[in-house]
Amino acid sequence: MAALTTDDSVVLASATGPTLGDTDFRFLRDFVLQHCGISLGEHKRQLVQGRLLRRLRALGLSGFGAYCELLRKDPDGELGELASCISTNVTSFFREMHHYDLLVDDLLPRWLEEKRGGKLRIWSAGCSTGEEPYALAMVLAEALERLGSSVDAKILATDLSPQALEAARKGVYALDRLSGVSDARRKRWFLRGQGAYEGLACVHPRLRELVTIQPLNLLHEWPMRGPFDAIFCRNVVIYFDKPTKQRLFSRYADMIGSRGYLFLGHSESMYGLSDDFDLVGRxxxxxxQ
Structure with missing residues (x-):
């Protein structure tokens, strides 16, 4: 009887599927850092293994070695799916409400007055399943109606995850996902499902008019030129290492117009990472300038 090899290039079958060995994990860790800017420590190995097992089954692959070979041959083709597996798409409507209060009470009225006949552009970078850009669209549509503005206003929503983008494009949400939306806004901006769609709600067509949803890897080239009046990149850079954050903030500065705004998540900070911005609120x- 031959001894069981400890060579980490060999995939060992466990009770639930193949095991992620050292060699394959090192490759995945380097690949994810290079292409996604996400640093995966050793403590993430079991999480990565568990999440990627579903992807291996979907592709009909026997083990992680075969998956790594797929990434080597076609990194761009599988990158979005990989990012979906290792990322946690936690989002909600009107998350961090103080950001929306600033838009409603100060920024949108001022912008719509200053830009009459011009353009207003907002970017939701890392839009996940769409709650953020549609919440932005609600306050933008309300401001346009209230002020009778003639501004050409649009919201760009981007993400790397194909699954998240598909959900965002559908714009259909379970009613319990609307907990952050006021009753008035639910009635105004959602169409409630009936029959087979009971328990679901679809965003109003007016919101779809304001939002353009596109795939984008923040670490790769950006096809848009800007300038943007505001960029929302909330709970995204928390996954990145310091050099990646610095490069990203520098690129954001190039895309934001004079005195434009960048919104980060509640646990994120630009301290020591950029000299292009001033902290003006939470x-x-x-x-x-």
Missing amino acids: TVYRKR
């Missing part, structure tokens, strides 16, 4: 940064 995780709200304004570009320096």
Whole structure:
């Protein structure tokens, strides 16, 4: 009887599927850092193994070695699916409400007055399943109606995850996902499902008019030119290492117009990472002139 090899290039079958060995984990860790800017420590190995097992089954692959070979041959083709597996898409409507209060009470009225006949552009970078851009669209549509503005206003929503983008494009949510939406906004901006769609709600067509949803890897080239009046990148850079954050903030500064705004998540900070912005509120940064 031959001894069981400890060579980490060999995939060992466990009770639930193949095991992620050292060699394959090192490759995945380097690949994810290079292409997604996400640093995976050793403590993430079991999480990565568990989440990727579903992907291996979907592709009909026997083990992680075969999956790594797929990434080597076609990194771009599988990158979005990999990012979906290792990322946690936690989002909600009107998350961090103080950001929306700033838009409603100050920024949108001022922008719509200053830009009459012009353009207003907001970017939701890392839009996940769409709650953020549609919440932005609600306050934007309300401001346009209230002020009777003629501004050409649009929201760009981007994400790397194909599954998240598909959900965002559908714009259909379980009613319990609308807990952050006021009753008035539920009635105004959602169409409630009936029959087979009982328990679901679809965003109003007016919101779809304001939002453009596109795939984008923040670490790769950006096809849009800007400038943007505001960029929302909330609970995204928390996954990145310091050099990646610095590069990203520098690129954001190039895409934001004079005195434009960058919104980060509640646990994120630009401290020591950029000299292009001033902190003007809770995780709200304004570009320096």
